[in-house]
Amino acid sequence: MESVKITNSKKAILQLKDLSVSYTPGKYAVKKVSTEIYPNTITAIMGPSGCGKSTLLRAINRMHDLYAHISTTGEIILKDKNVLEMDPMEVRRMAGMVFQQPNPFPTMSIYDNVLAGYSLNGIRLHRKEKDEIVEQSLRSVALWNEVKDVMNKRGSFLSGGQQQRLCIARTLALKPELLLMDEPTSALDPISTNKIEELLLELKQEFTIIIVTHNMSQAARISDNSMFMYLGELVEHGNTTQMFTKPQQKKTEEYLTGVFG
Amino acid sequence: MKDKIFRLLLFVAALLVLVLSAAIVYALVSRSSEAFQEYGIRGFIANAEWDPRSATEEYGALSFIVGTLYTAFFALMLCIPFALSVALFNGVYFKGKKISDVVRSVVDLLAGIPSIVYGLWGFYTVRPLIIDLGVNAQGFGIFLSSVVLAIMIIPYASSLSSEFLSMVPNNLREGAYSLGATRLEVVRHINLPMAASGIVASFILALGRALGETMAVTMLIGNTNRIPAGLRDTGNTMASVIANQFGEADGLKLSALIAIGLLLFIITAIINLIAKLVMKKLSHA
Amino acid sequence: MSQDRSISFTSRRAKDKTAYILVCLFSFLAMVPLFFILWDVVLKGYKNFNLRLFTEVTPSSVDALMARMNGDPIPGGILNGITGSVLIVGLAILFSIPLGLFIGIYLSDNRGKKFARTISYLTDLLQGMPSIVIGIIAYAWVVKPLGGYSALAGSVALAIMMLPMIVRSTEETMNMLPPAYKEAGLALGSSYTNVVFKILLPSGFGGIFTGILLAISRVMGETAPLMLTALGASVVNWKVTEPTSAIPLLIWDFYNDPNLVDLIWSSSLLLLIVIFLLNWIAKIVARKWKV
Numbered sequence: 001m002e003s004v005k006i007t008n009s010k011k012a013i014l015q016l017k018d019l020s021v022s023y024t025p026g027k028y029a030v031k032k033v034s035t036e037i038y039p040n041t042i043t044a045i046m047g048p049s050g051c052g053k054s055t056l057l058r059a060i061n062r063m064h065d066l067y068a069h070i071s072t073t074g075e076i077i078l079k080d081k082n083v084l085e086m087d088p089m090e091v092r093r094m095a096g097m098v099f100q101q102p103n104p105f106p107t108m109s110i111y112d113n114v115l116a117g118y119s120l121n122g123i124r125l126h127r128k129e130k131d132e133i134v135e136q137s138l139r140s141v142a143l144w145n146e147v148k149d150v151m152n153k154r155g156s157f158l159s160g161g162q163q164q165r166l167c168i169a170r171t172l173a174l175k176p177e178l179l180l181m182d183e184p185t186s187a188l189d190p191i192s193t194n195k196i197e198e199l200l201l202e203l204k205q206e207f208t209i210i211i212v213t214h215n216m217s218q219a220a221r222i223s224d225n226s227m228f229m230y231l232g233e234l235v236e237h238g239n240t241t242q243m244f245t246k247p248q249q250k251k252t253e254e255y256l257t258g259v260f261g
Numbered sequence: 262m263k264d265k266i267f268r269l270l271l272f273v274a275a276l277l278v279l280v281l282s283a284a285i286v287y288a289l290v291s292r293s294s295e296a297f298q299e300y301g302i303r304g305f306i307a308n309a310e311w312d313p314r315s316a317t318e319e320y321g322a323l324s325f326i327v328g329t330l331y332t333a334f335f336a337l338m339l340c341i342p343f344a345l346s347v348a349l350f351n352g353v354y355f356k357g358k359k360i361s362d363v364v365r366s367v368v369d370l371l372a373g374i375p376s377i378v379y380g381l382w383g384f385y386t387v388r389p390l391i392i393d394l395g396v397n398a399q400g401f402g403i404f405l406s407s408v409v410l411a412i413m414i415i416p417y418a419s420s421l422s423s424e425f426l427s428m429v430p431n432n433l434r435e436g437a438y439s440l441g442a443t444r445l446e447v448v449r450h451i452n453l454p455m456a457a458s459g460i461v462a463s464f465i466l467a468l469g470r471a472l473g474e475t476m477a478v479t480m481l482i483g484n485t486n487r488i489p490a491g492l493r494d495t496g497n498t499m500a501s502v503i504a505n506q507f508g509e510a511d512g513l514k515l516s517a518l519i520a521i522g523l524l525l526f527i528i529t530a531i532i533n534l535i536a537k538l539v540m541k542k543l544s545h546a
Numbered sequence: 547m548s549q550d551r552s553i554s555f556t557s558r559r560a561k562d563k564t565a566y567i568l569v570c571l572f573s574f575l576a577m578v579p580l581f582f583i584l585w586d587v588v589l590k591g592y593k594n595f596n597l598r599l600f601t602e603v604t605p606s607s608v609d610a611l612m613a614r615m616n617g618d619p620i621p622g623g624i625l626n627g628i629t630g631s632v633l634i635v636g637l638a639i640l641f642s643i644p645l646g647l648f649i650g651i652y653l654s655d656n657r658g659k660k661f662a663r664t665i666s667y668l669t670d671l672l673q674g675m676p677s678i679v680i681g682i683i684a685y686a687w688v689v690k691p692l693g694g695y696s697a698l699a700g701s702v703a704l705a706i707m708m709l710p711m712i713v714r715s716t717e718e719t720m721n722m723l724p725p726a727y728k729e730a731g732l733a734l735g736s737s738y739t740n741v742v743f744k745i746l747l748p749s750g751f752g753g754i755f756t757g758i759l760l761a762i763s764r765v766m767g768e769t770a771p772l773m774l775t776a777l778g779a780s781v782v783n784w785k786v787t788e789p790t791s792a793i794p795l796l797i798w799d800f801y802n803d804p805n806l807v808d809l810i811w812s813s814s815l816l817l818l819i820v821i822f823l824l825n826w827i828a829k830i831v832a833r834k835w836k837v
Contacts, residue, residue: 262737267742271648271651271652274645274652275648276665277645278668278672278713279664279668281672282668282671285675285683288683288687292686343575344576346570346572346573347573349569349573364573367577368576370822370825371579371580374583374818375768375817375821376769377794377798377801378767378814380801381797384801386586412579419576443558443559443562444566445561445562445565445566446562448565466674473674473675473676473677475678500678503678503682504773507685507773518682525676526676526679529675529676537670
C-alpha cells in the first residue's frame, strides 16, 4: 500500500486513518484505508465494481449512518476534526455530495432547489442574500444564463446534464470544504459529461473534489491524483499522470491495462 | 434532539397498531367469555338453537356459521366465471387498450357502491326476479343474498387477478406464440399457470370480504335463526344477526352476540392468512 | 397426415374464438349490474332530490303518513344525516390521518425489519376485519364507558377502518420515491425530520392524498358499525357525545319505515354522488401527481 508522495505545500484537508467499513460482521467492504487528500485538487477513486470506492466516499459524509447494520471504524480527519465523532449534519455541511442520478427535488422550483440546503437546515436568509447565493451558485455551474428566466419553474423539464448541474449548484450553495461526487456523469450523455468535466476543472480552484468513477479515461482527463482500490483495499494512491504511465503496483497496472475490471 | 423525538413518535405510532390489535382481541375475548362459560366453547359453536326469549333463553352460533359459509361460498362460486373473465379481459385480451380502462372504471364503481344500496337494489329489483324464477315464494333467502353478494365481490376478485395475469413477462408469451400457439393456448399454458397463486389468493380475499358483509345480506337473507335447509331457504349470517339483535341486547345475549363477533373475526383472519400464504408461495416461485 | 393437422388446427381456432367471445360476454355481464343499480337509484331518486333534502331534517313517521294520505310529497329532508356524516367522518379523518401517515412513514423507513413486518401484517389483519366487528369494538370502548351512543363512538369505528388504508397508501407512496431524494436531502446536512416533511411528504403528496380520499369514500357508505355506535338522531347534532345520524343510517331507518320508504332513493342518490365524486377526484389527483 505504498503511496507516492504528492508534492503539495499545503496541509492535507482530509486524512483517512485505518478507515474500515463493514456491512456484515467480519466482512469488510473497505479495509484499513489510510491516505491524505490535499486542498484544491481533484482526486479520482477508481477500481472494478465492488471494490469499495462508493462505500469509502459515503463514509466521509456519514451516509452510512442511515443503515444500522453498517459499522465504520478508524478515523476521518476533516480540517482537524474527526468526522466520525462529529454531528453528522455538521459533517454534511462541510462535505457536500453529488449523486449518480440527478435528483432535483420535484416539488421545489429551481430557485428553491438551489437554496434547499439552507431551507432544510432552517437557516433563514433575506431575499437579497438568497438572490445572491442563487445567482452565484448557478453561475459557478454555468447554468445561470440558461435558467435565469425560468427560476420559478420546477426543475423536471431540464435535461439530464442541466439537472445534474443544478444538483451541483445546490451542493455548492452551502460552500462546503469538500465536494464528494459519486459517479456524477454515469447517467449522462457524452456532451453533458464533457461540460461537467470542464466545470469540475474550474471548480477545483475554489473547492477540493473527490470523484468516484468507473471510467478510467475520465480519471485521466480531469484528476490530479488517483486512488486505485481493489477488494476494499487502497492499492495505490498517487499523481494521476505518473500512475497511468508508470504504476507502482502490479494490480494497478493490470487494472489500467484492462486485464480485469 | 428533534430527530430523536420524531423517530420515537414514528415508532410509537407503529407500536399502536400492535396495541390496537391486542386490545381488539382482548375486548372480544373478555366480553364473550360469559357466553362461552355458559355453554362451553364447543357447545356454543355446535348449537343451532337461538332463542332470546327470557324463559327459554338459549344461544348457539351454528345456524349463523352455516348461513355465513353457505352464502359466502356460493357467492364466490357464482362470481368466479365473471371475475375471471374481467381479469382476463383487463390483464390479457385487452391489456393496455382504452376499453380496458373503461371496464376497469366500471368495476371500480361497483366496488364503491355501499352495501346498503346493494341491499336496496337487491330487495326492490332482484327479489321480484327471484320470485318470478320460482326459487321461493318471498324471494328472501340464501340464493338472493348470494347473488347480490357475488356481484359485490367481483371487483375484489378481478382487480388483483388481472394484475397477476398482466405481470406475466412478455418474452414468455412471445415464445409460445412463435411456436404457433393460439391466444387461448397461451393463456391456458402460460398466463394462467404463472398467475395461478395470485388468482387463487385474490379469490380467497374476495371470500373474506363476503364473509364479513353485513347490510346487503341482512336485508336479503330472511333473518331466520336456524340452519338453512338449502339454497332456497332463508337463514341468517353471523354479521347480520349481530346487526339485527345488538340494539337492545345485554347480559348473556350481548355476550353471545360478541362471541359470534369473535368467531367471525377469527374466521376472516384465518382466511386472510391463507390468502397471504398463497401469495407468499407466488413470490417464492 | 396433413389432413389430421388441419382439422386439429381448425378446432383449436374455434376454441380460441369461443373463449374470446365468452370472456367478452361475461365481462360485459359483470358490468351490467352497475347500470341497473344506477338506473334504479337515479330514476327513483331524482323525484325527491331537491333543496329540501339538504335543508330540512327527517320528518317524523306520522307527518309522512299524513302527507301520503293527502297525496302530498313527503316533507323534510336529510340534513341531520348530512351533518352527522360530516361530523362523524370528519372526526374519523382527524384520528386516522396523522396516525396513518406516521405509521406509513415508519414502515417505509424500516422495510424488511422484523418489527416492521409484524406491524405490516397486523395492518393487513385490521384491514380484513368485518365492519360489524369493528362496530362491536367501538361499542365496547366508547359506548359502554360513556354510557350511551355517540358520534365519537362512530368516528372511532370509522377511524379504525380508515387507518389500514391510509397506512398502506402512505407506505407504498414512500417506497416508490427514489431513495436519492432522502439521500440528497440528508447529504445537504438536513435533519431527518426536515427531509420527511419538506421533501418526502410533499413529493409523495399525490399518492397519499389519493389514499385518503379513497379511505373517506369507503367509510362514507358504512352503515353497520354506525348502528352499534352512533345510533342515529332525528335532529341535527354537533355534540360528539350525543347520538348522531348519518346518511346511511337514515337510509336504513327509511327502509324500515313504510311511511318514509320513498325517501330511500333520493338519499341513496346523494350518497352515491358523494362517493363517486370522491373517487373521481382521487383518480384525477393520482394521474396528475404521478410519482
